[in-house]
Amino acid sequence: MRHTVLTGDRPTGPLHIGHYFGSLANRIRLQDEHDVYVLVADYQVITDRDLPGEIRRNTVDVVLDYLAIGLSNTTIFQHSAVPELNQLLLPFLSLVTVSELQRNPTVKDEIAHSSQAAVSGLMFTYPVHQAADILFCKGDLVPVGKDQLPHIEVTRVIARRFNERYAPVFPVPDALLSQTPLLKGLDGGKMSKSRGNAIALKASDDETAALIRRAVTDAERHITFEPERRPEVANLLTIAGLCTGRAPEAIAEEIGDGGASALKRLVIEAVNEFFRPIRDKRRSLAEADVHDVLRAGNARAREVAVRTLDEVRQAMGYAFGP
Structure with missing residues (x-):
C-alpha cells in the first residue's frame, strides 16, 4: 500500500x-x-x-x-x-x-x-x-x-x-x-543540536574525535552493555553498533578491560568510517x-x-x- x-x-x-x-x-x-x-x-x-x-x-x-x-x-x-x-x-x-x-x-x-x-x-x-x-x-x-x-x-x-x-x-x-x-547526547542527556551534545553529520574527523573523547562514561574499567545501570557507556556502544552493524554486547565483550579510552577510540573510528561517504558527498554540493x-x-x-x-x-x- x-x-x-x-x-x-x-x-x-x-x-x-x-x-x-x-x-x-x-x-x-x-x-x-x-x-x-x-x-x-x-x-x-x-x-x-x-x-x-x-x-x-x-x-x-x-x-x-x-x-x-x-x-x-x-x-x-x-x-x-x-x-x-x-x-x-x-x-x-x-x-x-x-x-x-x-x-x-x-x-x-x-x-x-x-x-x-x-x-x-x-x-x-x-x-x-x-x-x-x-x-x-x-x-x-x-x-x-x-x-x-x-x-x-x-x-x-x-x-x-x-x-x-x-x-x-x-x-x-x-x-x-x-x-x-x-540515542542520548554525549553528556548523557537528550541528544539535541541546540544543546551542544551531538555529533553533526557534517563534522570533520577531528571534530568527531574531540566530541567523543569528551563523552560522559563512568568509573568502571571493564566495559559491559547494561543500558539501565550504565546508560552512558551503553549509548557509546549503541552508536558503535549502529555504525558497524554489530551487536553492542559483542563490542563490549571485545573491549573488555580496555576501559573508556578503548571504547571511545573504537567509537571514533566507527563513526568517522560510517559517515565518510556522506561527508564527502556534502562537500561536493x-x-x-x-x-x-x-x-x-x-x-x-x-x-x-x-x-x-x-x-x-x-x-x-x-x-x-x-
Whole structure:
C-alpha cells in the first residue's frame, strides 16, 4: 500500500547522527515506496526562542544534509513558503481545548528547555501546527521518535474531529516508530543540536574525535552493555553498533578491560568510517543545489496545500462559487 509520509526538521543547526539513525535513514528507505514530503520547519524555530537565529544559513545546512544522505525522490519544502498550510492552523485550533494542549508532555519538555524569556502562546499551539504540517498533504504515515507520539495523537484527534464535525476530508495518520534505540547526547542527556551534545553529520574527523573523547562514561574499567545501570557507556556502544552493524554486547565483550579510552577510540573510528561517504558527498554540493531543490519542492507543496485548503473551506461552508 502506498502511503503519504510527512516528516521534517526545524532548521536550528546542522543535523546530527541521532537524526540519521532515528529518522533520516528511514526516510531514504521510504522515498522509493511512498510519497514523501520533507518539511524544513522554519516557522517553528520561533516556537521556543525569541529570535530565529541564522535561519537562512541553517536552512541551507539542513537541506545540504538531506541531499548528502541521498534524499532525492522526495518533496523538500519550507514552512514559510506555503502560506495555505499555515491557514489550516485556525480551524484546527478550534478543534482542541486549552487543557489538552497544556498537558501535552512534549510541550512540557520543550517549555523546560526553551530559550525564551517567557513562554509564548505559540508554544502551546506547537502540536496543532504540526497537525497542519501532516494533514495539509493528507499525510497518513508519520515517522517519529517516541517523544513525538503525543503530537501525533493530537493530529489524530484533530483529523477525527474535523471529519465528524464537517466532512471526511482527512486521513487519521499513524505513527511509524523507528526500530533504532533512542540515542542520548554525549553528556548523557537528550541528544539535541541546540544543546551542544551531538555529533553533526557534517563534522570533520577531528571534530568527531574531540566530541567523543569528551563523552560522559563512568568509573568502571571493564566495559559491559547494561543500558539501565550504565546508560552512558551503553549509548557509546549503541552508536558503535549502529555504525558497524554489530551487536553492542559483542563490542563490549571485545573491549573488555580496555576501559573508556578503548571504547571511545573504537567509537571514533566507527563513526568517522560510517559517515565518510556522506561527508564527502556534502562537500561536493553547492548552495545552488539547495535553491533548486527548494524552488521545486515549495511549488509542489503549495499546489497540494491550495487543494487541501479549498476542500476545508468547502467542508466548513466558507467557499463560494463552483
